[in-house]
Amino acid sequence: MRFAEAVRVAWEALRANKLRSGLTMLGVVIGVASVVLLVSIGSGARDEVTSGVESLGSNILFVAPGNLSFGSAPAVSRLGLEDVRRVGDAIGDPRRVAATVASGEVARVGTRRATVNVQGTTDTVPLVFDRTVARGAFFTAADVETRRRVAVLGADPADSLFPGRDPVGKSVTVGGVRFRVVGVMSRVGTAFGVARDAELFVPVTAAQRLFGVSRVDGIAVKAPTTDQIDEEQAIIREVVTRAHPEQEYQVLTQQDILGVVGRILGILTLVLASIAGISLVVGGVGVMNIMLVSVSERTREIGLRKAVGARTRDVLRQFLLEAVALTISGGVAGILLGIGAALLVGRFSPIPAAITGWSVALAFGVSVAVGVFFGVWPARKAARMQPIMALRYE
Amino acid sequence: MPSPPMVEGSGGLDGSPPVVEALGVTKVYRLDGVEVRALDGVDLVVERGDSVAIMGPSGSGKSTLLGLLGGLDRPTSGTLRFDGRDVTGLSEDELAAVRNRVVGFVFQSFQLLPRTAAVANAGLPLVYRGLGRSERRRLATDALTAVGLAHRLQHRPSQLSGGEQQRVAIARALVTEPAMLLADEPTGNLDSRSGEEVLELLARLHDERGVAVVVVTHDPGVAARFRRKVTLHDGRLSSETEPAR
DSSP: OOEEEEEEEEHHHHHHHHHHHHHHHHHHHHHHHHHHHHHHHHHHHHHHHHHHHTTTTSSSEEESSSSOTTTOOOOOOOOOOHHHHHHHHHHHHHEEEEEEEEEEEEEEEEEEEEEEEEEOOOTTTTHHHOOOOEOOOOHHHHHHHTTTEEEOOOOOHHHHSSSOOOOOTTTEEEEEEEEEEEEOOOOEEETTTTTTGGGGEEHHHHHHHHHHHOSSSEEEEOOGGGGHHHHHHHHHHHHHHHHHHHHHHHOOOOOOOOHHHHHHHHHHHHHHHHHHHHHHHHHHHHHHHHHHHHHHHTTTHHHHHHTOOOOOOHHHHHHHHHHHHHHHHHHHHHHHHHHHHHHHHHHSSOOOOOOHHHHHHHHHHHHHHHHHHHHHHHHHHHHOOHHHHHHOOO | OOTTOOOOOOOOOOSSSOSSEEEEEEEEETTTTTEEEEEEEEEEEETTTTTEEEEETTTTTHHHHHEEEEEEEOEEEEEETTTEGGGGGGGGHHHHHHHHHEEEEEEOOOOOOOOOHHHHHHHHHHHTTTTTTTHHHHHHHHHHHHTTTTGGGGGGGGGHHHHHHHHHHHHHHHHOOOOOEEEEEETTTTTTHHHHHHHHHHHHHHHHHOEEEEEEEEEHHHHTSSSSSEETTTTTTEEEEOOOO
């Protein structure tokens, strides 16, 4: 029996029972569509994190306490401004080192209030993180040195606290302390789900006094070139470890962070896809069920085909193709539905969704595999029928 | 080759082996642990161009014998040969090929595929010869023309009378140009007039094409039209009437 003929026979058998075939397909459609959709969401989240990490600038090394890995508890930093100096000395250029101590606070201007992420930083932030100032200027090394109460507003609080006005030169109150606005940052958007435009930068020394701490949360270093990242990573690790032998520190590249976050999102995507995969299995059971019905209904047809010369493998192939035709049709419909749903989610909800070629190819492959896996038993049942018994079946 | 008993020498004159030889065949079924001896040492040889009616009351093993002669089943013991080849040496696939090449089946209940045009039904055996659509169509059209249904090519079984459906089935049996037509109560589901037409058609095909025709029937009137008549009782061939010359 020719393959094309077998495909045609399978297709006609499905068309003969349109409603039944359609309902059976529905299970596969839903399973495949949810796999495509959920993998798209997982991929979209990963893309967003990647662009977020990359938007921080290039060739950046982060010093953070503890052990950045999936499941480890965050640790409180024992880094201080002296460590910032040590790192700057070790790499020979303090301008490439930035430090931060951060806290969420409410900023007030008159009766207007805005929740801001107060970032106590060194004056090196614009250089290290490739940030630009839209109005005024960033604060200076002298401001940090003298603990001056000056602030640079992110684009969001600038808009909400000073609607229609130029904030530069005005005052803003944070934690009961007045800061004079010297600049407004250019808008950058959201990263890691954090609105980076809701920041308010003040000199790290002023922030430490405001928060009542002497630590910095983290130190960031911008390597001059990509090739020097590894070299500087080693230097910084040695400096920090020598200064704080009592605590474990990690010096991470952006690639390291992407690796950890990528693994977490990978696991998340896998879990989501597996849950969706369960509905695909349920769909497959539906296919098996209907194929068993079909085989039993067509017992006499099977007997006849065998009587006129069909071999065991001809019958096997006919019913296997029928099952696979069911799941492929369902799979293609499911892929289209999943892509459509992903596009809608990406467009009309804050959840990111990125359709990936591999997830579509996987979904197609899985629907073929489901057809084969759940079709093979009914098909074998058909193929093994004794023609003489099958012909007498009522 | 040993000289088989009860050979009626109308065929094989050119030295070719008989279409099918059953020598001392026994078929035992096991139903719910009870052994049923459906056939018990049956000898029957169908020569080329033969004409045989198998008679017997229900339960005598007629259908079992027909299944063996058509290669649908294998004997429990005894020798069964098609074209001189013993079935015990044939694989399932080879036996399927024998059914396709040697035998044309006609069933009491027609066994046509529903929702399928006559021309596709008649061409079905050719699917398993790997023939393409146009070739199958050509041969099936020839076969349907031979049974007088050239005007019904695209009709589905539900659009045909019983007699026409059985003629489609005969066309299907004929399309492979088999050595033997094997008919199981071919008139059992037909009114007497359609039955008569079907019997005349079988007789004509036998005369014109030299195809061996073996029919199973309980109707003496049907059996009377065949040259040889054998009767089964309790799984044994009890008699063979001498062919009327």
